[in-house]
Amino acid sequence: MKLVVQVKLLPTPGQALALEATLRACNRAATYASAVAFAEGLKDRNGLQKEVYADLKAGFGLSAQPTVRVVKKVVDAYATLKANLRAGNLGPSTSKRYRTAVGTPVVFRPGAAQPFDDRCLSWQYDARTVSIWTVDGRMKGVRFACSPDQLKTLVAYRKGESDLLQRGGTWYLIATCDIPDPEVYEPVDWIGVDRGIVNLATTSDGISHQGRRLGRYRRWQARKRADLQKKNTRSATRRLIRRAQKEKRHATHVNHQISKEIVSVAQRTGRGIAVEELGGIRDRVRLRRDQRGTLSSWHFHQLGQHLAYKAKKAGVPFLEVDAAYTSQRCPRCGHTGRANRPDRDHFCCRWCGLAGPADVVAGVNVRDRARSAWVFVTAPAPSP
Template sequence: MVKKVVDAYATLRACIRSGNLGGQKSRRRVKAESKPIMFRREAAQPFDDRCLTWRLDTQTVSIWTTAGRMKDLRFTCSPDQLTTLRAHRQSESDLLLRDGMWFLVATCDVPEPEVFEPADWIGVDRGINNLATTSDLANYQGRRLQRYRRWHARKRAEFQSTRTKSANRRLKRRAREEARHTTHINHRIAKQIVAVAERTGRGIALEELHGIRDRVRPHRHQRATQSSWPFHQLEQHITYKARRAGVPVLLVDARYTSQMCPRCSHTSRANRPNRDTFSCRRCGLAGPADVVAAVNIRDRARRAWVFVTMPLPTAA
């Protein structure tokens, strides 16, 4: 606990020296310097190998506490997690209490393999109704997630109207449940996409969607849906899983991917008669709009990769 307090005040001093809290008389800096640093009762507690000992063969730990050392405390994890702990665990671990259960968060340093040269690319179009659609015609729908979120929104409105401490506790618990459910869905989608790319020796191409919420102004009844759209989390999951597998990931320009024909390159809003279908006004190519967008993303990745890997001209 002493080390945790020391690290907290060292971080505060570093922020003050670097100017992250403003000038000497700024409101943020005065507030930070005038109040002592407080820790939540259920905040995570860091332990190093002197205070917490792992015994992976018996799946037990020994923890040093203020009341003495507690030995032979059993922990549970999946076989894959146990293998990762044996091979890559580092010195520090965190102990935290969440929803009445104790968790140990171990730091693991997993080496990244070299990124291979892709034979081709898998284009991935991300959306709200379809969370992800690939150029291989794989479709990961988001209707069930939307229904789940609407149900949580109705329950959230009921608890907010109650305005009691019990209702606030249940609101926080439901918010964590909803976030865990969304994270689980994105993990499954990312795992399947990366597995296909690794098996076929291809890279993964994604749209560059950073800042899309600032560029797009949706209708009032669509604001809540777009603000909770987990596209960035899905990108993060795909990126880190691809790095562990050595699969290259490339971000391409997202403009007009769903309005451009991949055959004749004709681009027009009229090519999208409705949300789900694409029909080129020039050559007549038709199909699902998300699949067409994924194919355009794949084609842009092909051209971009050729440009990136092209050798620089040498001076005569």
């Protein structure tokens, strides 16, 4: 499996200026190459490289290998755009966003990330430094900082490109690590996980990770954003961007904590993890106006991703099961009905009388469906 390790660079003021000039030059070159690719219809790497290689080296101060990386970056950007158009992520073909995407070349921000391969970037792990190509020449001895676990992962598994980027005035290197997949064990049972807004995650064991603190934090951030939006100044706009990034990081941290705890329990008890398949839920449900902001800021997909990759890294079985009626079905007698859930928090079967917290019942139903699904997943294929 592939993981990324983010390390913080600690350049001197002179080194920081060289890195900034390098990033800007590479992105200006990428924007130029993108315009040529759009005008000439060149979306393959070899064709575009033949067309722009000499111009990028002569006009933007790039050496040979960074020029190749810039061309690859442009080709990858158009491949990503094509995939997004095909998946409908930019709306229907009649939408303004879709027409803008197909009618204009891709433009790269001055501070967009730039990939460096092993010819342009080398790591000195013992000294905690890197040597990196810049427009001012090869720059050696740029210090970096990371945790001991990150350093261990870098030394053992780093492979391929590393991306240089600047975020909030701080420089980072994003390194790709290719970690071998551990063998997935045969689970003795399953932990069903019900994801929600009031309770971010509730397991079939009855453990609930509440979202009240995160909800209060988001409401507080919303009030602060409203105050800044009233000012309508450039400074207020910059602070709005910083606040949005801070809120996103906080929600990501919460999801990391929840997923880490659930995977740890599953690994310790020899069980697997099962979640509901919630793809497209925002398109399926209709909400009041005052509820739309809460649903749009619900990070259920990110929590599922964290659970999936942490489970894979630990060798824990992971399944997604059908989410239909998990909160309305009685796990004891199988009776399904809307009346079984009189309100958001409580479940009471109208047929057999089973009662309990609604989210726990949903988690139990997810667990039961995982038991059935795993039988089909592991069943041997029929002989021809």
